[in-house]
Amino acid sequence: MSEKPTSDVLNRRRFLGAAGLGAAGLAGAGSMLPSLAAKASEAAKPDPAITEIKDWNRYLGDGVDKRPYGVPSKFEKDVIRRDVSWLTASPESSVNFTPLHALDGIITPSGLCFERHHGGVAEIDPAQHRLMIHGLVDTPLVFTMDDIKRMPRVNKIYFLECAANSGMEWRGAQLNGCQFTHGMIHNVMYTGVTLKTLLEQAGVKSNAKWLLLEGADSAGMDRSLPLEKALDDVMIAYAMNGEALRPENGYPLRAVIPGWQGNLWVKWLRRIEVGDMPWQTREETSKYTDLMPDGRARKHTFVMDAKSVITSPSPQMPLKFKGRNVLTGIAWSGRGTVKRVDVSMDGGRNWCEARIDGPVLNKSIVRFYVDFDWNGEELMLQSRAIDETGYVQPTKAELRKIRGVNSVYHNNGIQTWLVHPDGVTENVEIA
Numbered sequence: 001m002s003e004k005p006t007s008d009v010l011n012r013r014r015f016l017g018a019a020g021l022g023a024a025g026l027a028g029a030g031s032m033l034p035s036l037a038a039k040a041s042e043a044a045k046p047d048p049a050i051t052e053i054k055d056w057n058r059y060l061g062d063g064v065d066k067r068p069y070g071v072p073s074k075f076e077k078d079v080i081r082r083d084v085s086w087l088t089a090s091p092e093s094s095v096n097f098t099p100l101h102a103l104d105g106i107i108t109p110s111g112l113c114f115e116r117h118h119g120g121v122a123e124i125d126p127a128q129h130r131l132m133i134h135g136l137v138d139t140p141l142v143f144t145m146d147d148i149k150r151m152p153r154v155n156k157i158y159f160l161e162c163a164a165n166s167g168m169e170w171r172g173a174q175l176n177g178c179q180f181t182h183g184m185i186h187n188v189m190y191t192g193v194t195l196k197t198l199l200e201q202a203g204v205k206s207n208a209k210w211l212l213l214e215g216a217d218s219a220g221m222d223r224s225l226p227l228e229k230a231l232d233d234v235m236i237a238y239a240m241n242g243e244a245l246r247p248e249n250g251y252p253l254r255a256v257i258p259g260w261q262g263n264l265w266v267k268w269l270r271r272i273e274v275g276d277m278p279w280q281t282r283e284e285t286s287k288y289t290d291l292m293p294d295g296r297a298r299k300h301t302f303v304m305d306a307k308s309v310i311t312s313p314s315p316q317m318p319l320k321f322k323g324r325n326v327l328t329g330i331a332w333s334g335r336g337t338v339k340r341v342d343v344s345m346d347g348g349r350n351w352c353e354a355r356i357d358g359p360v361l362n363k364s365i366v367r368f369y370v371d372f373d374w375n376g377e378e379l380m381l382q383s384r385a386i387d388e389t390g391y392v393q394p395t396k397a398e399l400r401k402i403r404g405v406n407s408v409y410h411n412n413g414i415q416t417w418l419v420h421p422d423g424v425t426e427n428v429e430i431a
């Protein structure tokens with residue numbers, strides 16, 4: 001903001017009537033536009049939000065006995081996971097999406113983490129749950145939850161992105177909202193043990209190269225994992241954001257495979273088999289492979305490459321005010337930390353460096369901002385992430401040059417939001 005608001009402007013605006021200008025209006029006072037100024041001078045009667053005493057100010061509120069487990073304010077009732085009914089045949093083998101547009105910071109609240117299940121949510125009694133490790137090991141082992149909780153603990157914040165995130169956008173802009181185009185991602189703090197700790201107890205044989213991870217859900221979902229990754233940074237977690245995993249996210253135990261596609265993060269984990277080659281399960285052959293333009297399919301494309309999205313403005317968060325506005329978004333990379341995020345307001349012609357605020361962690365979401373003035377001109381908003389390896393998030397055209405349009409998975413192309421002069425924002429692609 002260039003100029004400071006005059007006290008005259010501030011005084012008049014403090015008593016604004018029905019103009020509905022909250023903190024955002026005040027923040028924009030420095031670059032106040034004639035249209036807003038006109039409303040201010042019209043406001044003959046004082047603002048009842050200031051002059052009237054409200055019920056919440058007059059009467060006792062609920063006591064501490066009313067909320068044994070807290071939930072958000074009723075005024076936040078629209079900030080929820082949503083699904084797209086036509087995407088899948090049944091809600092048990094389906095996905096819902098994180099409301100990214102309404103969130104801030106880097107941690108996804110547990111109740112808003114997107115869910116992806118192949119056979120619904122397994123409701124597991126932890127006392128009845130076991131994790132077995134067998135195969136190419138010296139001593140096959142079976143752990144109870146209590147056994148696992150007596151081992152040395154680690155805490156880490158990681159993003160989980162489904163490989164199919166943005167998968168509906170390969171052939172062009174389709175879904176109107178970053179919740180739907182990018183909402184198959186969450187970022188939480190996990191508590192658990194390293195897989196290395198468990199494998200050391202079993203004693204891995206020298207010819208071992210791969211592991212099979214299997215879930216206890218009705219889908220019995222299983223995936224092969226290279227031993228090298230398992231010994232590097234894989235965790236077996238029983239808590240997220242400081243409390244037990246939610247049932248939908250794998251209670252009581254899940255695999256955490258940092259930076260790699262969500263499908264490998266086996267939930268309701270019950271079995272780890274040690275072997276010397278991949279098992280070629282359904283999820284790594286008929287699914288989660290990348291069909292190339294020449295008809296061949298890439299297998300074991302584990303890493304989620306650098307990606308970013310502007311979460312506001314976005315189709316579910318249109319621009320409401322002229323003058324000062326906050327643009328915000330998230331960026332992440334499966335190859336390490338995000339080094340920089342650039343933002344363009346003109347469809348990729350000019351770029352400025354966004355301000356990253358909050359923790360910058362390995363294989364975690366980072367939060368970025370651009371504080372900008374808007375005069376009602378059309379905007380074509382884009383963001384691009386650059387990670388610590390120097391990798392730059394590609395445009396969709398660059399991606400398609402290599403990948404074609406047969407793919408479902410690993411679409412990390414740059415997203416464009418078109419902001420119309422009335423603030424309405426939509427998902428578009430630049431030819």
Ligand SMILES: Nc1nc2c(c(=O)[nH]1)N[C@H]1C(S)=C(S)[C@@H](COP(=O)(O)O)O[C@H]1N2
Pocket residue numbers: 113114115116117118119160161162163186214215216217219220221248249250261262263264265266267268
């Ligand atoms: N046992 C089991 N694990 C599973 C799945 C499943 O259906 N069953 N879905 C996988 C997929 S495809 C993804 S993207 C992530 C989703 O994790 P979330 O539901 O915590 O977001 O879990 C993975 N682990």
Ligand SMILES: [Mo]
Pocket residue numbers: 116161162163164262263
């Ligand atoms: Mo997934």
